[in-house]
Amino acid sequence: MGTRRWREEGWRRLRALAAGMLLGLAATPAAALELKLATLAPEGSSWMARLRQADAEIREATGGRVGLRLFGGGVMxxxxxxxxxxRIGQLHGGIFTAGSLAALSPELELYSLPFLFRSHAExxxxxxxxxxxxxxGLAAHGLEGIGIAGGGFAYVMSREPVRAVADLEGRKVWMPAGDPLAGAVMKAVLAATSGITVVPLPLGDVYAALQTGLVDTVATSAIGAIVLRWNAAVRYLTDVPLLYVYAVLVVDRKALARIxxxxxxxxxxxxxRAFADIDRGNVEEEARAREALRAQGVSFVTPEPEELRRWRELGRTARALLIRTGGVDPARVAHLEQALAELRGEGR
Structure with a gap:
């Protein structure tokens, strides 16, 4: 009898507990579905601030049903x-350099072709x-291309002035490891001059290489030089846009489909909207970064007109090499160059 009473009492308690849980679920809003996005942009940067604002906007617009979970500073x-x-679902998206996505969608590197652009207006x-x-082009790979944000132009920065292509002789030049575009530029440089030591390194190792003298010449944007602290190890900037630097925000389409x-x-x-704001802000940020470099003692070097033509010829050689090796679609390159020629009022 005691056992039966205990069993009945147990069932009553279980039913009461289940009812309470149901009431609690009904009273509590469902947890937000969070898109997990990663970026190398450091915490405290303008990029992260705008993305956190986007998170707040999304939560408000969806009534708390969807939000962002952001991983900045390269922690992922x-x-x-x-x-x-x-690919394994641990993250749903991120901000990437164009070169990182080139294996999936080679056309994304078109804007990075060397000496292609001459100004932000172009x-x-x-x-x-x-x-x-x-x-x-990302859709075929299950990715939604949200937007492109420019990071300014990359320039040659060095310990000693580089006014001419020939001035690279005897320099220890950093080359991004595993980057076909950088490889094509370097091959064009090596064909034009001699005595260069090429040092392939991942981005994270360059600061130490500059400090120890393993590398004395790099290419990066004014913003990048300050963020990466390379400005402390270089004295000169060759004021010719080498290539356009930009990032791409992508999200896994499967993750979006669950919303x-x-x-x-x-x-x-x-x-x-957020990435467009970041893009617009970066033009002004680059101008401020250039002035900051000047204020920190970096001298800006401008090549003579004849040398400028040699630099641009170097770019044409590198672009031709990329086309020959299948790195870019020649039809797309021709289309882009035609558009630029029209903007400049040039004939082909």
Whole structure:
């Protein structure tokens, strides 16, 4: 009898507990579905601040049903690591350099072709025509291309002045490890001059290499030089845009598909607005970074007109090499160069 009473009492308690849990679930909003995005942009940067603002906008627009979980400062690893984590579902998206996505969608590197652009005005007008086309190529790989954000132009920076291509002789020049575009530029440089020591290194090892003298010449943007602290180890900037630096925000389409259709549109739109704001802000930020470099004692070197022609010829050689090796689609390159020629009022 005692056992029966204990069993009945136990069932009553279980039913009461289950009812309480159901009431609690009904009273508590469902947890937000969070898109996990990773970036190398450090905490406290303008990029992270704008992305956190996008998170707040998304949560408000979706009534708390969707949000972002942001991993800044490279805590999820480099671009290769982030792509791998996206494939296994540990992450849902990230901000990548164009070169990191080139294996999936080679056309994304078109804007990075050496000595292609001469000003931000050219970049803006060309991107207005081509951004959608370049981002659209990611769809075939299950990725949604949200937007492109420029990081300014990369320039040659060095311990000793580099006014001419020949001035690179005897220099220890950093080359990004595993970057076909950088490899093509370096081959063109080596064909034009001799005595260069090429030092392939991942990005994270360059600061130490500059400090120890393993490397004395690099290429990066003004913003990058300050963020990466390379400005403390270089004295000169060759004021000729080497190539356009930019990043791409992508999200896994499978992750987006798990969001209700109405909310999905709000999420994508908020991310696009945020990345467009970052893109616009970077033009002003680059100008400030250039002035900061000057204030810190970096001298800006301008080549003579004849030397400038040699630098640009170097770019044409590198682009031709990339085409020959299958690194870029020749038809797309021709289309882009034609658009630039029209903007400049040049004949082909």
């Amino acid at each position: 690893g480099d671009d290769v690591s982030v792509l791998r984590k996206m 970049v803006a007008r060309v991107r207005a025509r081509f951004d959608g086309e370049l981002l659209g 209700a259709a109405a909310d999905r549109g709000r999420v994508v739109e908020a991310l696009r």
